[in-house]
Amino acid sequence: MLFFRSEDTLNEWLASEQVQRGHVFTIPQLWDLSQRWYQNRMSPDFHGRTLGQVQEIFHEFELTSEFWQIP
Amino acid sequence: MKPDEDTLWDIRAFVYRHIAETTRPPHLEETAARFGLTHEQAAVAYEELHKRHAFLLKPGTHAILMANPFSAVETPFFVLANNKTYFANCAWDSLGIPAALHSDAKVEARCAQSGDVIRLQVTDGQVSRSDALVHFLIPFRDWYSDLAFT
Numbered sequence: 001m002l003f004f005r006s007e008d009t010l011n012e013w014l015a016s017e018q019v020q021r022g023h024v025f026t027i028p029q030l031w032d033l034s035q036r037w038y039q040n041r042m043s044p045d046f047h048g049r050t051l052g053q054v055q056e057i058f059h060e061f062e063l064t065s066e067f068w069q070i071p
Numbered sequence: 072m073k074p075d076e077d078t079l080w081d082i083r084a085f086v087y088r089h090i091a092e093t094t095r096p097p098h099l100e101e102t103a104a105r106f107g108l109t110h111e112q113a114a115v116a117y118e119e120l121h122k123r124h125a126f127l128l129k130p131g132t133h134a135i136l137m138a139n140p141f142s143a144v145e146t147p148f149f150v151l152a153n154n155k156t157y158f159a160n161c162a163w164d165s166l167g168i169p170a171a172l173h174s175d176a177k178v179e180a181r182c183a184q185s186g187d188v189i190r191l192q193v194t195d196g197q198v199s200r201s202d203a204l205v206h207f208l209i210p211f212r213d214w215y216s217d218l219a220f221t
Contacts, residue, residue, distance in 0.1 A: 001161040002183035004204045009184040013206075016184070022208040027191060030205050031166050031198040038140055038170040042091060044084035048123060058211075071212045 023067045033061050074116045078106060082116050083125045086138055091172060094155050096126070096135035096143050124215065140167030152176035162205040169193040 004010040014021055025033070036057055040046045049057075051070050058068045074082070082102055089097045097105070103113035114133050121128045126138035135143050137160050142148075148159035150168040152175065159165035162180060169176035178191040182203070192199040 001163040001205055001207050003162045003180050003189045004206060005182040005185055005187045005189065006202060007204065009182050009187075010204055010206055013184040019208060022206060022210065025205045025207070027166075027198055027201045027203055027205070030163060031170075031193070034140075034163065034166040034170040035196075038167040039173075041140070041167075041171040042087050044080065047080055047083075048125060054211075067207075067210045069210070069212060 023065070036060065072112065072115070073119060074108065074112055079116055079119060082106060083120055086126060086135065090138055090141045094157050096138060099133045140164030140171055147180055149179045150176050166191070166198070
C-alpha cells in the first residue's frame with residue numbers, strides 16, 4: 001500500500017508500472033478503516049480474526065467490490 | 072513441545088508490548104527468558120504464532136520481521152508517536168500505528184511516484200487534512216497464502 005500525492009501521480013505510477021488500478025482511499029477514509037482494523041491490536045485479548053469477522057469490517061466500510069471479496 | 076494456548080497468546084502480547092515500548096520486537100532469547108522457556112520451546116512458539124499470522128518471521132530465522140502495523144526493519148514510512156520513531160510496513164500501517172497505540176502521531180513518507188514528502192498528523196483521534204491518496208494494489212484474496220486468519 002503506497003502513498004500518492006495526487007490522482008495524477010497515481011495514474012503516472014500505474015502507467016509506469018504497467019499495473020491495474022486496485023482500490024484507492026483518501027486519507028480520512030483510510031484513517032477510519034485503520035482505527036477499526038487496528039484499535040484492539042495491542043490488547044492481550046486480540047487473537048486474530050476469522051474471515052467472517054474480516055467480512056463484517058469490510059461491509060461496515062462498504063468494501064464490497066470484487067477487490068475485497070473473501071475467497 | 073509446543074507451549075500451551077495461553078502462553079502462546081501471552082507471548083504475542085509480550086511481543087507487541089515490547090515493540091510499543093522499545094520500537095523493536097524482542098529477540099527469541101528475550102522471550103524465552105521472560106517466559107522461562109528453553110530456546111527450542113520459544114522457537115516453536117514463534118513458529119506457531121507466525122503460522123497464525125500473529126507476526127511474520129524473517130524467512131529461515133526466528134527474527135520477527137513484521138508485527139502489523141509495526142516493521143522491525145527500517146522502512147520509508149516513519150511514525151513519530153509517544154516520543155519514539157516507529158517504522159510502518161506500508162502506507163496503511165503508518166496510520167495503523169497511531170490507531171493501534173491510541174496516540175497522537177506524526178507520519179512522514181513519500182509519494183511513490185514523485186518522491187514528494189507526505190506528512191500527516193494524528194491529533195486527538197483526528198487525522199490532518201491531506202490531498203494524498205493511498206493505493207492498494209493487491210486484492211484481499213491474495214494478501215496471504217493461507218487465509219484462515221488475518
